Amino acid sequence: MRDIEDREFTLGVVGAGAMGAGIVQVAAQNGIAVRVHDAAPGAAQAAKSAVGKRLARLVEKGRLAEADADAAQARIEAAQNIEDLAPCDVVIEAIIEDIDAKVTVFAALEEIVAPDAILASNTSSLPIGAIAARLNHKARVAGMHFFNPVPLMKLVEVIPGPDTTDAVIAQVTALAERMGRTPVEVTDTPGFLVNFGGRAYQTEALAILQERVATPAQVDAVMRDCLGFRMGPFELMDLTGIDVNYPVSAFVHGAMFSDPRLRSTARHKYMLDTGQLGRKAGRGFYDHAEGAARPSPDAASDAAPCAAVFVPEGHADARALIEECGAQALDADDGAAPILVTLIGEDCSAHAARTGLDAARLVALDPLGDTSARVTLMTPPGADSALRDALIARIAPQRAVTLIDDSPGFVAQRIAAMVCNLGCEMAQMGLAAPEGIDTAMRLGLNYPQGPLAMTDAIGAEAVLDILRALQWLTGDDRYRPSQWLRRRAQLGLSALTA
Known part of the structure; x- marks a missing residue:
């Protein structure tokens, strides 16, 4: 040799x-x-x-x-x-x-x-x-x-x-x-490392779309602006082509005996069957025809900005946002002002039911990631649109606002937790050394961090909490936490710990 x-x-x-x-x-x-x-x-x-x-x-x-x-x-x-x-x-x-x-x-x-x-x-x-x-x-x-x-x-x-x-x-x-x-x-192993590990970013975005939580433009904007991804998942799928990413998703899911953590959606296959392949076809999740306008991910409001917002105790990020935007953060509920909370893993409906807060006035803020340029808000069914719009009018001059429908884990938490969980599962399966997993995912997919480093940045315990809440509220074992993640969260260890 x-x-x-x-x-x-x-x-x-x-x-x-x-x-x-x-x-x-x-x-x-x-x-x-x-x-x-x-x-x-x-x-x-x-x-x-x-x-x-x-x-x-x-x-x-x-x-x-x-x-x-x-x-x-x-x-x-x-x-x-x-x-x-x-x-x-x-x-x-x-x-x-x-x-x-x-x-x-x-x-x-x-x-x-x-x-x-x-x-x-x-x-x-x-x-x-x-x-x-x-x-x-x-x-x-x-x-x-x-x-x-x-x-x-x-x-x-x-x-x-x-x-x-x-x-x-x-x-x-x-x-x-x-x-x-x-x-x-x-x-x-099926898909080796990158094609296996890359499933979470795209398939969870597709699940969010299927549930009508957010649009492709909203999901992409949140993942770029708040979590630092170079491209959002729908932009990425349109770039690689549905004729490439759907067969890989289907192959990996089937090869792993239909593990729900790797499951795609009917919409994904429909895009393939109807020839909506992305840039190469001129149409995918976005219209790529010359001169076509890209849908805006930003919520706009013509309402008068609210002067005060009730922020319950323990929601420091919500209080900081309201005060920075020039409104009064009320310590006690006056029965009329919008209510702003920060949630990890939970949705507005579950939070209102658990705490007794007025669901009609409740708005939730996602605290995950960088919220200096964009914030994600959501409301439960039956929310008072006038109060919601007044809150958006207060925040929007300071930051772009993405308004989504009620969802446990918002957008960023759901996708990030699934990326982290699959990275932890790859470590549990021994697909590569922990450092090798992160290196491969950064270089192969241009992720801002490897999934194990991302777990550490968010906090292994927080990722575990998000997944447990998602699994409990949806009843879907798609959100089953990796044992690698659970053990390191419980012991206070880095996700990179072998």
Whole structure:
């Protein structure tokens, strides 16, 4: 087995599509000789040309020296026949997500490459062990799951099969590092780590939409402004395409024997069936036609701002908001003013029933996350709209207001708690080391924090409280807390504690 740093080391890539070409580019840019092959006539040469154009654009933008671009291009060879990959020390397969097609490629490579050459699959979901099981030399088969677009995405999931040797994993890990990527070793499980862990962000948003708690624009605004996500879940689904994210969601849910924590919604499938695929189709959760207006997530009010608000004892965040917005925070209920409370996990209806507060005047504030630019408010059924609008008129000049229907956990609490819970469950399942889980989720999905660090930021006990309230109020085991989370919350430990 030739060392990764050897000057004669050669990488092979089978599949010249977007993923394959991206792998070729980052290998060549990092000093690796690479041969690319595709069964379609002319596809390998076209991929080499496309990489050359991308390198030229980097030169034009001042991000790459012309000499380095020329050297990278010279390292790429278009292999007309698969037999031309015989000298390769590692071959990465990046073809369609079909196990029979992948096994056919690897079976051919087994007859061509050296006995100690490594065969790696870029599959995003198919079990590495299932691919290796149908080959003669299982010990040298591993997964190297890159993320699209490869030149920009630094993560590589490294996946051993049941027979993969430690030496092979060490080699592919070193290869990923030499290619300028960040490798994270993960367990061979449906969806691996990122595609498994990424389900919570999208499917809980879909559950919120199904319950008519909030619109896509409202959900996206809350997750961006209050929790710091680069894109809201509906924006993200429209970007990746419903034809991509729905099949992955359905596959992972089915492969995990219908665990309700991974369940999507009928609306998700309906979007696929009706061709509302997102940006690529011009319509998804948003209208992407040229000039189409984006719905506003902000609540507006023409009412006169209220002068006073009753804030019950123990709701410090609500009091601070009211005073900052220039209204009087009443210590005693006058029977007429709006009532503002902060809730964790509970909805307005349950809170009014439990405390005896006047539901018609009750408004709840979500205290989670950054509320300096946007606040989320909700009211129970039958709320006095005039009082609600007067409160919005008081707050809106200071902050954007998102008004949602009654829901345990609002929007941010629900989605964040589910992201944290699934991250904790991945740690419980041993899909990767706790730090590796966070690294993979940050790099693979551009999350502002990994799910375990997010658990610590919110507080493991608070996350547990939100989930328990959601499970109790909805009766849905979708919100079943991970035992990893429960134990660390009860012991006051970081979620990263192994």
